[in-house]
Amino acid sequence: MYKALLVSLLCLCVVMLFTCKDKTKPPAPGELTHISYRPKPYPYNLPEGFPRFEVPKDNPGTVEGVSLGEKLFFDPLLSADNTMSCSSCHFPHLAMTDKKARSTGIDGKEGIRSAMSLINVAYYREGLFWDGRVKTLEEQALLPVEDSVELHNSWDEVLNRLKKHSEYPALFRKAFGISSIEEMDKYLAVKAIAQYERSLISGNTKFDRFRRGEAVLSEEEMRGYELFFDASPDLPDAECGHCHNAPLMTTNEYLNNGISEAFTTEDFTDKGYGLITGNPLDNGKFRVPSLRNIILTAPYMHDGRFKTLEEVIEHYNSGGKHGPNVSPLIRPLNLNEVQKRQLIAFLETLTDPNFTQQN
Amino acid sequence: MRKILIILISLPIFIASSCDKDPEMEVVGDVEIIFRANYDGELFLTQKDYEYIPDMSIKFSTFDLYVSNISLLKEESSTDESELVEIDFVDLSFDINQQSRAEEGDTVFTKKVPAGSYKGFKIGFGVPADLNRTSPNDYGSGDVLATSSHYWAPLDSYIFSKIEGFVDKDNDGIYETSEGEGFTFHLGRDEVYTERIIFPSDPIVVEDGQKLEIYIDIDVKKLFNMPIDQFDTNDDNLLDIEVYDGAHGNQEEELIIAKQLMRNYSEATLLEQ
Numbered sequence: 001m002y003k004a005l006l007v008s009l010l011c012l013c014v015v016m017l018f019t020c021k022d023k024t025k026p027p028a029p030g031e032l033t034h035i036s037y038r039p040k041p042y043p044y045n046l047p048e049g050f051p052r053f054e055v056p057k058d059n060p061g062t063v064e065g066v067s068l069g070e071k072l073f074f075d076p077l078l079s080a081d082n083t084m085s086c087s088s089c090h091f092p093h094l095a096m097t098d099k100k101a102r103s104t105g106i107d108g109k110e111g112i113r114s115a116m117s118l119i120n121v122a123y124y125r126e127g128l129f130w131d132g133r134v135k136t137l138e139e140q141a142l143l144p145v146e147d148s149v150e151l152h153n154s155w156d157e158v159l160n161r162l163k164k165h166s167e168y169p170a171l172f173r174k175a176f177g178i179s180s181i182e183e184m185d186k187y188l189a190v191k192a193i194a195q196y197e198r199s200l201i202s203g204n205t206k207f208d209r210f211r212r213g214e215a216v217l218s219e220e221e222m223r224g225y226e227l228f229f230d231a232s233p234d235l236p237d238a239e240c241g242h243c244h245n246a247p248l249m250t251t252n253e254y255l256n257n258g259i260s261e262a263f264t265t266e267d268f269t270d271k272g273y274g275l276i277t278g279n280p281l282d283n284g285k286f287r288v289p290s291l292r293n294i295i296l297t298a299p300y301m302h303d304g305r306f307k308t309l310e311e312v313i314e315h316y317n318s319g320g321k322h323g324p325n326v327s328p329l330i331r332p333l334n335l336n337e338v339q340k341r342q343l344i345a346f347l348e349t350l351t352d353p354n355f356t357q358q359n
Numbered sequence: 360m361r362k363i364l365i366i367l368i369s370l371p372i373f374i375a376s377s378c379d380k381d382p383e384m385e386v387v388g389d390v391e392i393i394f395r396a397n398y399d400g401e402l403f404l405t406q407k408d409y410e411y412i413p414d415m416s417i418k419f420s421t422f423d424l425y426v427s428n429i430s431l432l433k434e435e436s437s438t439d440e441s442e443l444v445e446i447d448f449v450d451l452s453f454d455i456n457q458q459s460r461a462e463e464g465d466t467v468f469t470k471k472v473p474a475g476s477y478k479g480f481k482i483g484f485g486v487p488a489d490l491n492r493t494s495p496n497d498y499g500s501g502d503v504l505a506t507s508s509h510y511w512a513p514l515d516s517y518i519f520s521k522i523e524g525f526v527d528k529d530n531d532g533i534y535e536t537s538e539g540e541g542f543t544f545h546l547g548r549d550e551v552y553t554e555r556i557i558f559p560s561d562p563i564v565v566e567d568g569q570k571l572e573i574y575i576d577i578d579v580k581k582l583f584n585m586p587i588d589q590f591d592t593n594d595d596n597l598l599d600i601e602v603y604d605g606a607h608g609n610q611e612e613e614l615i616i617a618k619q620l621m622r623n624y625s626e627a628t629l630l631e632q
């Protein structure tokens with residue numbers, strides 16, 4: 001009995017010794033299993049009164065994933081000549097936009113549309129981009145790297161650089177538990193970027209605090225709020241809230257807000273949503289953008305045609321231009337100068353200090 | 360010990376009795392409810408011209424509504440109801456390029472109901488008060504009550520139904536946004552919620568394991584009836600849309616109009632099996 005016990009104990013020691021020795025051995029080239037993989041769920045802290053958003057089952061947010069995504073988002077390694085990153089068009093201090101009417105890529109080529117703010121982008125389940133042509137953030141993040149008017153690179157080249165990098169392999173391991181460098185691929189890279197983008201939640205504007213009963217709007221801002229949401233029977237309805245509804249300041253619908261004159265559905269230079277649905281009656285419709293941080297994101301509209309908010313208000317006040325599918329909510333508003341100022345004062349309460357600072 | 364014995368003996372009895380219930384529960388049928396819209400009998404399409412009153416045409420851009428508390432009633436007077444739908448959203452804004460989809464209509468999600476013969480069909484137009492106390496923020500994205508385009512924060516109410524479009528006021532053949540020819544009826548608030556019970560001439564018969572299709576046809580023109588001798592055009596009992604071109608629910612006048620339009624859903628609705 002004793003003997004048997006002794007023998008087995010001895011065997012155990014030998015086995016343990018072997019495994020010990022194994023651990024001290026340097027990992028095979030490309031192997032990452034020596035790095036710990038203990039992902040922590042990312043706390044998407046939703047502001048009070050905000051709806052929930054869907055997170056894809058195969059890409060739940062983790063602290064490690066979000067931080068890898070953030071690093072990738074700001075890394076010029078993604079572009080062919082190492083000069084531009086996602087953040088070159090989506091600046092954090094400009095509510096993730098770029099102050100240009102139309103964005104310019106690494107070769108100085110201009111795209112056809114204005115960069116979009118990425119705050120609260122997790123909520124846009126009705127499609128991404130001005131025309132809704134992409135469904136998920138993961139799918140979207142694949143595109144800028146190879147787009148000729150954006151980063152104009154190839155994913156093969158980006159992965160080459162990431163695999164050779166001194167930090168990325170370990171960060172991919174920590175975020176996704178891969179066991180070797182060979183498992184690093186573009187799908188994991190975009191998953192991380194998407195996780196970071198989902199973390200860009202804005203719910204700390206003066207208007208949010210007003211809604212939570214933590215701030216008071218000035219007289220001017222309050223009148224602007226009432227005009228915007230048709231909240232007072234004594235003031236005209238500026239109709240804005242029907243399309244730019246709280247708390248996201250958009251309903252995410254695709255609509256024509258009457259900025260382009262068109263007599264037939266073929267007259268729109270940029271067909272927008274119609275190109276995606278194939279229905280000519282959707283030509284000239286674009287996704288209603290959020291108005292959060294709107295004072296920081298000039299110029300305005302999908303092609304940046306309006307330089308100031310004053311021009312935007314003039315447009316809406318005039319009743320817009322003729323078009324075959326303009327929303328009937330676009331109509332002459334007959335606002336006076338004071339009311340126009342009040343509307344802008346309200347728009348100024350939509351600035352979230354979390355998205356005004358340089359990183 | 361005695362306890363264990365008792366449990367052991369009663370267990371088979373319990374299992375047997377729950378088994379018994381099974382066959383009875385299976386006597387259920389499916390009911391599919393399909394909503395379709397027409398304008399005075401003609402297929403309803405958005406972006407299409409219809410005559411509103413002589414010399415004034417109308418063109419719609421949006422027509423949708425929440426339907427709720429849909430159930431089948433065993434007897435005319437009974438409270439014995441089988442619920443089919445608690446709440447759903449019906450979007451009938453199909454445009455002139457989507458004619459076949461408009462003909463098919465919009466089907467709402469329904470539950471299985473016990474097979475049998477039913478005399479009444481109950482339907483609510485709008486969001487009933489208990490649900491209207493909630494807001495889109497209470498739902499996950501994808502839920503019918505999560506759409507912020509149909510919620511009015513300042514009034515704490517869902518928009519039960521949206522009817523939007525244009526009327527050619529000056530009869531020049533062009534619908535002008537900039538000349539204020541648009542109309543937007545956003546109908547909502549508890550006061551305008553409407554419920555109706557329809558008693559079809561033939562009872563609604565749900566058969567075991569079968570699918571029954573019930574069509575609900577809504578005549579959009581009838582929604583504009585103004586029997587109250589107010590807000591109507593001179594010679595028709597139709598809302599004078601030229602003057603009253605919107606109802607967003609926060610003015611006294613608008614609320615009266617909204618109530619009437621929602622009430623009109625009862626008259627405008629026809630059930631077909």
